[in-house]
Amino acid sequence: MVTTQKNIFIFFMVLISALLLIPDTIYGDNGKKEALIQAPPPPFSEDIFPCTECHSEMEPNPERRVLEDMHDDIILKHDEKNRWCLDCHDLKNRDKLHLANGKLIDFTESYKLCGQCHGPKLREWKNGVHGKRTGYWNGKKKYLLCAHCHNPHSPKFKKMKPDPAPDDPMKGRK
């Protein structure tokens, strides 16, 4: 009897410590804990990250302006009349993004930033309706971050060439 109780105690201790180790979970609307986010790394341009590699030696300039010498390949098409770089990128810590309340977040959590404006989309993403999940329908799933499908600077999904139309059913019989 005593050993059973001891076993149960150990089991729960292991369970609790295991739960404490889980880093970042997302919760669906039903409050049920969803599988862990296993998104691939954010889709940076080549050799662009960490940003501090260049920016640590530069004087930060908080003035809103059009960039000319660097990052001029980025054409902002995302509420560009009201937004610019430092609304999302942080002035002081270049390797981070910041939320509207100033809280710094990693690029891996960028969905929190997107969700500030796109609340319903974030909700649907958490519930597996918006966005893409791959892996197991009854187990571990792989998520994609918003930025994997939507370029944050120009988020509209780009058109593509469709795969070939099906053969004419009369092919070879004409």
Added chain:
Amino acid sequence: MNMSNNKIKEKKESRRTFLKKTALASTFATLAACGSDTSWDEFFQKNFKTLENDDKNKIIERLEKKYTEKYGKKFTVSGKDPIDDTLFGYGLDISRCIGCRKCVYACVEENNQSRDPQIHWITVLEMAKDKGVDLFHSNSDYDRELVPDDDHFYFPVACQQCENPPCTKVCPVEATWKEKDGIVVVDYNWCIGCRLCMAACPYGARHFNWSEPDIPKDEVNPETHYYGNRPRYKGVVEKCTFCVQRVREGLYPSCVEICPVGARKFGNLLDPDSEIRYILKHKRVLVLKEELNTQPKFYYFY
């Protein structure tokens, strides 16, 4: 009197012999017509669903050997039964599908569809935005430089895995039926190719092998299921099985994995926490040809 009796007897005997000979000859003729690659075991194989596990395993072993020899690749043919407490449902977001047809060709490769003559289990229909879901004015042959077209939306159709399937009811030999997990399957070895099921299906989801399927050896997928993507025969009907070989292992169907916009959703309808149940609860859902009471488990939503 005696003599005439004898005569009759003689006559009877000769008639019997004649029938025997005819029966024997026609049996050989049938066997010969079946082609040289049909073994006795294959010819006398019973309806797969009626068999015990031992017999099923023997058939699977025979098929694995045959496919491995034919395609020069190690084949596995699974006979895996449905997972308990599972009823599969599929969701497709028509507001997000862009009509790129990636799913069509991912399906062809996963499920070993014939390349020529071409069989596609998924047909993507292009529909005008100002007409709405209108099958009569839809077009499956669209060929555009870029998709999605601004004036159109896209509506992929495959087997709707009906809860009340008309196709299985018309099969005269019970070669097609609905499994416990809701997938409508075909026993390709039992199918007689009468195509009644194709006539009964209101979705055009069943396809006929007019000739021996043509699958390039280097593209053939050797991970198969008896009811799913194993190479078919000439003269049998085939259809989408929600990738039975994948979903019974817990994986998503191939079309879900490939969709570049994540418009395709899949899960267990009996699990209240599944993605598909969330969609049924929170989104605007429609099924195709609802008035026919086929009760599809393929839900279009937006």
